[in-house]
Each structure stands twice: as structure tokens, then as C-alpha cells.
Amino acid sequence: DGGITQSPKYLFRKEGQNVTLSCEQNLNHDAMYWYRQDPGQGLRLIYYSQIVNDFQKGDIAEGYSVSREKKESFPLTVTSAQKNPTAFYLCACRARGETYNEQFFGPGTRLTVL
Amino acid sequence: SQQGEEDPQALSIQEGENATMNCSYKTSINNLQWYRQNSGRGLVHLILIRSNEREKHSGRLRVTLDTSKKSSSLLITASRAADTASYFCATAPRGGTSYGKLTFGQGTILTVHP
Numbered sequence: 001d002g003g004i005t006q007s008p009k010y011l012f013r014k015e016g017q018n019v020t021l022s023c024e025q026n027l028n029h030d031a032m033y034w035y036r037q038d039p040g041q042g043l044r045l046i047y048y049s050q051i052v053n054d055f056q057k058g059d060i061a062e063g064y065s066v067s068r069e070k071k072e073s074f075p076l077t078v079t080s081a082q083k084n085p086t087a088f089y090l091c092a093c094r095a096r097g098e099t100y101n102e103q104f105f106g107p108g109t110r111l112t113v114l
Numbered sequence: 115s116q117q118g119e120e121d122p123q124a125l126s127i128q129e130g131e132n133a134t135m136n137c138s139y140k141t142s143i144n145n146l147q148w149y150r151q152n153s154g155r156g157l158v159h160l161i162l163i164r165s166n167e168r169e170k171h172s173g174r175l176r177v178t179l180d181t182s183k184k185s186s187s188l189l190i191t192a193s194r195a196a197d198t199a200s201y202f203c204a205t206a207p208r209g210g211t212s213y214g215k216l217t218f219g220q221g222t223i224l225t226v227h228p
Contacts, residue, residue, distance in 0.1 A: 031214050042202055042218040043157075050214060058215075090156055094214055101145055101206055103216060105156035 003027065006091050006106035013078070013085065013113050021076045021109045023091035030096040032074035033103065036060060037088040046089075049074055050096070078111065086113045120203055124223045133190040135222040137203030138183075144206045146179055147216065148188050151200045160188075160201075165208070195228045 004025040013019045023032065031050045035043040045058030049068040063082025068074055074093075078085045088110050092103040119138050127133055137146070145164045149157040163170045163179045163186065170177045176189040190197055200223050204216040 033215075035218075040220070042220040044218075045215065048215060088154075092157075101147065101162055101214075102159040103157075105149075105158070107156045108154070110154075 004091060004093050004104055004106040006089075006109050008109060009107065011109055011111045013111060015113060016080045018077055018079050019111065021078065021089055021091075021111070023074045023076065023106060025072055025074075025093045025104075025106075027093055027095070027104060028071070029093040029104070030071070031094040032068070033092040033094070034058075034064075034066065034074070034076045035090045035092065037090060037108075043090060046076065085111055087111060120201070120219045120222045122222060123220070124225070126225045126227065127193055128227050129193060129195055131193055131226075133193050133197070133224055133226070135188045135201055135224070137186045137188070137219055139186075139203075139205045139217075139219075140184065141205075142208040143181075144208045146177075146186050147204045147206070148175075148177060148186075149202045149204060149218075151202065151221070153199075157202065190224075193224075193226045195226050197224060198226050199224060 007022045033048040034046040037043050044060050046064050047058050047066040049055035052071050055066050055068050065077045088108050090108045091106040094103045121136050147162045148160045151157045161172045161177050163177050174191045179186045200221045202218050202221045204218045
């Protein structure tokens with residue numbers, strides 16, 4: 001099956017710890033995105049990558065880091081510098097080209113800081 | 115600030131009724147998209163309308179776009195209990211280097227009672 005997966009589904013972190021959220025896709029899409037969603041709110045863009053070995057900051061990149069070493073993988077690290085990391089994190093991917101504007105989303109990871 | 119603002123924030127209707135959700139935005143767009151999110155899940159793309167289109171249909175969905183008013187509406191006809199979800203509009207900016215990025219609104223929570 002083609003698709004985009006995220007793991008784990010639930011993640012608990014102690015204050016001061018870094019954690020890494022996984023995002024993998026087998027759709028052969030060039031672009032990948034990380035969003036944060038807080039209760040009752042829309043999605044805010046953290047980081048995005050249009051090709052391998054390249055990524056750009058989104059609107060709320062502070063306290064987060066990413067890497068894009070492989071086309072199919074775009075892991076997000078939530079660092080201890082992120083002051084309020086408890087949220088629902090969504091990864092998405094998109095095919096390159098004008099015709100393909102739709103983003104495909106993973107099922108999300110819910111991060112809770114204890 | 116949020117590019118897309120949906121209203122109403124919440125909508126409660128009976129099965130069989132029509133549901134209309136509105137979205138306003140602030141800057142010039144290439145296209146506007148609607149997504150659906152079931153509780154605790156990822157987003158699913160519903161429909162895309164380009165800036166040179168005024169109306170588009172897909173099954174029970176009808177989307178309109180008024181670029182002069184910078185607004186869009188999503189109509190779901192003959193609603194079903196399974197349509198219960200949050201609905202988000204997302205705008206893709208015209209031109210620039212932000213190609214592929216979407217800006218999401220805060221969403222409308224739709225509840226369809228059986």
C-alpha cells in the first residue's frame with residue numbers, strides 16, 4: 001500500500017528531553033511538511049522540505065529541528081528549547097509539479113510533556 | 115496571523131440537511147483547498163479550486179470561490195452522520211518562493227445528528 005506513516009502514535013516526554021518523531025512515505029513525493037496542531041486550532045507549519053538535503057523553516061520553527069537525508073523520510077526532533085511542546089504533530093507529503101497541489105497526511109503523533 | 119478563517123466555528127445539523135461552511139483569506143492565492151479531519155486523525159483532501167474557477171463539484175460537495183471578496187464556501191448536501199468531522203480550508207499562495215506551502219484556517223467542527 002502506498003501511503004505516509006508516522007510513529008509513534010502517542011509519545012510522552014519529560015521536560016528537558018529531546019524526542020524524535022518519525023515520518024515515512026512511499027509515495028515517491030519530493031516535498032514533505034511538518035505541522036503542529038493545538039486543541040481547537042488549525043495547523044501551523046514547522047518545517048518543510050522540497051527536495052532531499054534541503055529544508056526550510058516554517059512559521060513556528062523555534063525549538064524544532066529536522067533532517068532530510070532520504071526522499072522517503074523526514075524526522076522531526078522536538079528539542080528541550082521548545083517551551084510548550086504538548087500538541088498533535090502531523091506530517092504531510094506532496095508530489096512536485098503545478099498539477100499536484102494536494103497534500104497527503106499521516107495519522108499524526110500526539111506528544112505529551114509530563 | 116491565520117490566512118484562512120472559517121465560520122462558523124461549530125455547526126450542528128440533522129442528517130439529510132445541508133451544511134455550509136465559509137472561509138475568508140487575506141492575500142492573493144493560487145488555489146484554495148478543503149480538508150476534512152476526523153477526531154484525532156490526519157487530514158484528508160476533499161477538493162481544490164483554482165483562483166480562476168468560481169465553482170466546483172465533487173459528489174455531495176460544492177465549493178465556490180469569490181476572489182474579489184477573498185472568500186470561499188463549502189456546501190455538503192444531504193449530510194450523513196459519517197460527515198461528522200472538522201473541516202479546514204487551506205490557501206496556496208500565488209507565486210514567490212513559497213511554492214507548495216499551505217496556510218490553514220482554524221476549522222469548522224461539523225456535527226451531524228442521526
